[in-house]
Amino acid sequence: MYAISPADLGTEKTSVQRRRPARSAGAEGVTRRLTPGQHLFFESDRAAFVYKVQSGVLRLTRTQKDGRRQVIAFGFPGDVIGLPCEGRHTTECDAITPVEVLPRRCDISEPSGMDPQLRARLMEAALNEIRMLQDHFLIFGRRLASEKVAAFLVLLLDRIGEPVGELQLIRLPMNRADIADYLGLTPETVSRSITQLRAQNVIALDDANTMVVRDEYCLRCLAEGDAELCACA
Amino acid sequence: MYAISPADLGTEKTSVQRRRPARSAGAEGVTRRLTPGQHLFFESDRAAFVYKVQSGVLRLTRTQKDGRRQVIAFGFPGDVIGLPCEGRHTTECDAITPVEVLPRRCDISEPSGMDPQLRARLMEAALNEIRMLQDHFLIFGRRLASEKVAAFLVLLLDRIGEPVGELQLIRLPMNRADIADYLGLTPETVSRSITQLRAQNVIALDDANTMVVRDEYCLRCLAEGDAELCACA
DNA sequence: CGAATAATTGAAATCAGTCAATTTGAGTGG
DNA sequence: CCACTCAAATTGACTGATTTCAATTATTCG
Numbered sequence: 032m033y034a035i036s037p038a039d040l041g042t043e044k045t046s047v048q049r050r051r052p053a054r055s056a057g058a059e060g061v062t063r064r065l066t067p068g069q070h071l072f073f074e075s076d077r078a079a080f081v082y083k084v085q086s087g088v089l090r091l092t093r094t095q096k097d098g099r100r101q102v103i104a105f106g107f108p109g110d111v112i113g114l115p116c117e118g119r120h121t122t123e124c125d126a127i128t129p130v131e132v133l134p135r136r137c138d139i140s141e142p143s144g145m146d147p148q149l150r151a152r153l154m155e156a157a158l159n160e161i162r163m164l165q166d167h168f169l170i171f172g173r174r175l176a177s178e179k180v181a182a183f184l185v186l187l188l189d190r191i192g193e194p195v196g197e198l199q200l201i202r203l204p205m206n207r208a209d210i211a212d213y214l215g216l217t218p219e220t221v222s223r224s225i226t227q228l229r230a231q232n233v234i235a236l237d238d239a240n241t242m243v244v245r246d247e248y249c250l251r252c253l254a255e256g257d258a259e260l261c262a263c264a
Numbered sequence: 265m266y267a268i269s270p271a272d273l274g275t276e277k278t279s280v281q282r283r284r285p286a287r288s289a290g291a292e293g294v295t296r297r298l299t300p301g302q303h304l305f306f307e308s309d310r311a312a313f314v315y316k317v318q319s320g321v322l323r324l325t326r327t328q329k330d331g332r333r334q335v336i337a338f339g340f341p342g343d344v345i346g347l348p349c350e351g352r353h354t355t356e357c358d359a360i361t362p363v364e365v366l367p368r369r370c371d372i373s374e375p376s377g378m379d380p381q382l383r384a385r386l387m388e389a390a391l392n393e394i395r396m397l398q399d400h401f402l403i404f405g406r407r408l409a410s411e412k413v414a415a416f417l418v419l420l421l422d423r424i425g426e427p428v429g430e431l432q433l434i435r436l437p438m439n440r441a442d443i444a445d446y447l448g449l450t451p452e453t454v455s456r457s458i459t460q461l462r463a464q465n466v467i468a469l470d471d472a473n474t475m476v477v478r479d480e481y482c483l484r485c486l487a488e489g490d491a492e493l494c495a496c497a
Numbered sequence: 498c499g500a501a502t503a504a505t506t507g508a509a510a511t512c513a514g515t516c517a518a519t520t521t522g523a524g525t526g527g
Numbered sequence: 528c529c530a531c532t533c534a535a536a537t538t539g540a541c542t543g544a545t546t547t548c549a550a551t552t553a554t555t556c557g
Contacts, residue, residue, distance in 0.1 A: 093402060097489045101405045103398055116395040139387060150383075154372060157390040162349040164397040165336055169326060171404060172334045172448045174546090176513065207536065215405045220513055222537055238522075239536060256330045407514090409545070440504065453545060455505055471554080472504060 059136045065089075065126040071113070074123050078115030080134035081153065084108050087130030088204040091122040092212070102213040104163065105205065107190055111156035115139060128204050171215055173256065179214040180224035182254035184234070188244060199247065203240040228253075292369045298322075298359035304346070307356050311348030313367035314386065317341050320363030321437040324355040325445070335446040337396065338438065340423055344389035348372060361437050404448055406489065412447040413457035415487035417467070421477060432480065436473040461486075 062085065065071060071082060074093060089106035103122050106112040112132075113120055118140065137153065138145070170182040184201065192199040203210075207218040214221070225242075228234045233250050235243045244250055249261035295318065298304060304315060307326060322339035336355050339345040345365075346353055351373065370386065371378070403415040417434065425432040436443075440451040447454070458475075461467045466483050468476045477483055482494035 093398060095402060095406075095488070099405070099407075101401050103401060114391060114394060116391045121395050121398055139391070154387055154390065157387065157394065158347060158349045158372070161347060161390065161393050161397065162354045164394065164401075165326060165354055168334050168336060168397075168400075168404070169328060171401070172332070173328075174332075174512095217514060218536080219515080219538085222535095223513090226537070255328065407544095450546060451504080452506085452547085456545090459505075 059134055062131050062133055065130040065132070067126050067128055069126050069130075071124040071126065071130075071132065072120045074120060076120045078113060078118060078120050078137065081111055081113045081115075081137040081156070082106075082132040082134055084110045084112060085131040085133055087126060087128040089124055089130055089132075090127050090205065090209060091124050093122050100212050101215075102209055104167065105209075105213070111152075111160075113137075114153070114157055114160060127209065167213075175256070176214075176216050176220045177224045177227055178254060178256050179216065180210070180221055181228065181233075181250055183210060183214060184228075184242075184244070185251055185254045188247070188250070192244070195243065199244045201242050201244065203242065206240075292367055294367070296365050296367055298363040298365070300359050300361055302359050302363075304357040304359065304363075304365065305353045307353060309353045311346060311351060311353050311370065314344055314346045314348075314370040314389070315339075315365040315367055317343045317345060318364040318366055320359060320361040322357055322363055322365075323360050323438065323442060324357050326355050333445050334448075335442055337400065338442075338446070344385075344393075346370075347386070347390055347393060360442065400446075408489070409447075409449050409453045410457045410460055411487060411489050412449065413443070413454055414461065414466075414483055416443060416447060417461075417475075417477070418484055418487045421480070421483070425477070428476065432477045434475050434477065436475065439473075 059080070063071075063082075065087070071089060072078070084106045086108055089112060090102060091104045091106060091112060092100050092102050094100050104112075105127075106124070112124060115121070115137070135149065139153070166186075170179055170186065173179045173182060187201050187203070188199055191204075192201055194200075205213075207221045210216075211218045211221045216224075225234070225236070228250070229236060231249070233244070233246045233253065235245055237243065246261070252258065252260040292313070296304075296315075298320070304322060305311070317339045319341055322345060323335060324337045324339060324345060325333050325335050327333050337345075338360075339357070345357060348354070348370070368382065372386070399419075403412060403419070406412045406415060420434050420436070421432055424437075425434055427433075438446075440454045443449075444451045444454045449457075458467070458469070461483070462469060464482070466477070466479045466486065468478055470476065479494070485491065485493040
């Protein structure tokens with residue numbers, strides 16, 4: 032469909048290079064497509080648009096001076112991403128799957144001239160973002176790595192779970208390192224926690240990025256630290 | 265000035281009881297006063313107002329089922345707090361010092377009828393909140409407890425530092441447990457980190473809640489994990 | 498002054514991080 | 528179609544930091 036040049040695809044490492052968004056990028060109301068690794072915007076870019084995710088998944092990150100990366104959020108279909116502060120984006124954003132986003136011109140400083148409905152939607156998006164960040168804190172703040180990972184899987188389950196007979200399937204769009212940086216863990220620890228959940232028969236892995244939730248109740252208990260409430264532990 | 269009844273003051277434990285805001289609470293534009301421990305609102309309360317902090321410090325928290333508490337933010341003078349999501353507050357909020365707030369009626373669902381300037385201010389407040397939560401993530405996500413604490417002190421320094429001759433003074437309005445719940449640590453670990461900073465002569469304590477920053481440069485280095493860059497370590 | 502709370506300190510146990518090795522899986526080219 | 532290469536994921540052993548639990552000291556407020 033859309034040509035994927037090796038340069039655009041890149042590896043994790045090469046795609047970290049700072050690339051300006053293509054000049055032709057911004058046309059309001061015209062769907063924009065990204066290939067995995069391509070950036071939608073960078074931190075402190077002037078924000079001409081906000082974006083409604085139509086398909087695919089994006090990764091919103093901030094990087095510290097020491098090179099450590101914090102995944103602030105993932106952008107799933109339906110999310111509005113790229114809300115600026117003082118006219119500039121506050122995170123970096125790149126695609127982790129093929130992505131379609133709908134750009135919306137967004138001149139926050141000129142709200143009087145703005146379509147009232149769009150204005151209301153922007154406010155709603157901002158308030159939702161606040162609550163999602165707060166929810167993220169509750170997950171991030173859990174004691175045990177296994178609780179964090181379980182809580183993260185519950186989040187994905189509610190967001191992108193696909194029914195498969197009685198059970199639900201999660202297709203993980205992100206790799207272990209992304210999960211780790213979202214939860215404040217290392218990829219090794221994430222992997223061990225997933226292994227542990229599999230050993231407890233709470234989940235089963237088809238391949239590394241495709242899991243079946245075998246015991247949703249138990250998963251939700253583990254996510255809340257109520258390991259006693261389920262027989263799996 | 266304002267009478268502090270024992271019931272209102274309470275201890276940490278008693279003040280956790282759910283108390284509705286006083287019925288007389290809400291008068292737009294009329295300053296509302298709180299004593300330490302008093303609640304301004306609770307999670308999932310219908311949000312009639314947002315509040316501009318005029319003086320004092322508030323604590324915004326969310327509590328998990330297992331009783332653990334996450335301090336989402338502190339509300340300092342100048343902050344707008346209480347932005348709702350879907351008409352309801354998303355956190356609990358109580359005063360940790362005597363507080364004065366200015367309530368602003370806030371019917372987000374009726375934005376058309378709203379004063380355009382107020383509307384713009386609300387949007388600005390929401391976007392600022394998003395950035396502050398993201399900043400909080402970067403602090404929360406640091407590896408070492410000492411880095412978290414140093415970063416937290418830098419945050420306070422920039423926010424409520426008071427010049428004292430060449431140096432700066434921080435009057436901590438919150439106790440160790442609040443700091444711990446803000447950073448995802450235990451009070452003991454917070455205490456140890458502070459002790460460590462004192463041993464390195466980066467800070468000095470007048471009493472437990474009054475500290476002088478003796479080496480601001482070093483504090484900022486430690487906050488970013490650049491322990492090597494300063495001679496203190 | 499005495500009681501209660503907060504803060505600090507100490508010692509032991511646990512959990513996650515680090516580093517290294519192995520396995521798995523996807524993509525490439527023969 | 529298979530072998531090869533590379534990256535991602537998993538596993539293992541070890542280290543080290545933080546938590547936990549307990550005891551002590553400091554502070555605040557009747």
